[in-house]
Amino acid sequence: MNIWKKTGKLLKKYSHAWVFLYVLIYMPWFTWLEHRTGVRYTMVHSPLDPYIPFVEYFVVPYLLWFFFISATGLYFFFTEKQSFYRLAAFTITGMTxxxxxxxxxxxxQNLRPASFDHQNLFTQLVQIIYATDTPTNVLPSLHVYNSLGAAIAIAHSSRLKKHRAVRTGAYILTALIILSTVFLKQHSATDVFAAFAIALLVYPLVYVLQEKKVPKLMKQPV
Structure with missing residues (x-):
């Protein structure tokens, strides 16, 4: 009986886990986009792109994105339910x-270099990324958008206000991740601007308006 009670308490405490069900919508849709055929793609380009060099060392922050997004989401999942819901609302809206x-x-996009001037661990990692990630469905950049979402959530966190080092580190990593998308030629500068534009549209809906009128979903006890 104690096991069932503990299980019930855990389910009640972490009832907001239902948000993760969004993956059942996102992954099939994205997979279909990546593998559909007979589609004419518009190549995204910006006048800034030719002036941005390829720098393989930015593969480090580019890969750290996966840890950054996961760690941020899990932190708020276990510590701040309201912040978690806001982060989820921001990211899910943008991803949709x-x-x-x-x-x-x-x-x-067709910005990727045909070959590298030299071979090292960093270029090898870039080659792996190129091989596993097609140069399609790039606008807007989710690397940029979700990084902005994580940074905004951290900026609004009441628990993290006292941890300046954590916040500063998160902001620096966000900036490096954003830069990595263009220095690795994974995205055009246009993709970056588009991600910022969508973030500017979604931010007031998720944070500004919600601070004035908190929905019932946000009022659930932590």
Whole structure:
């Protein structure tokens, strides 16, 4: 009986885990976008792109994105339910808009270098990324958008206000991740600007308006 009671308490405490079910919508949709055929892609380009050099060392912050997003999401999941819901609302809204944009506006880029001037561990990691990630469905950059979402959530966190080093480190990592998308030629500068534009649209809905009128979902006890 104690086991069932403990299980019930855990389910009640972490009832907000239902948010992770979004992966059941996102992954099939994204997989379909990546593998659909007979589609004419619009190549995304910016006048700034030719002036941005390829720098393989940015593969480090680019890969750290996966840890950064996961760690931020799990931190708020276990510590701040309201912050978790806001982060989830921000990221899910942006990711859904990304899916819709790529569905009706198939896009890609042809910025990747055909070869590297030299071979090292960093270029090898870039080659792995190129081999596993197609240069399609790039607008807006989710690397940029989700990094902004994590940084915004950290900035609004009441628990992290006293931890200046953590906040500063998160902001620096966010900036490096954003830069990595263009220095690795994974994205055009246009993809970056588009991610910022969507973030500016979503931010007031998730944070500014919610601070004035907190929805019932946010009022659930932590």
């Amino acid at each position: 808009l990304f899916l819709i944009i790529c569905t009706f506006f198939p896009n890609g």
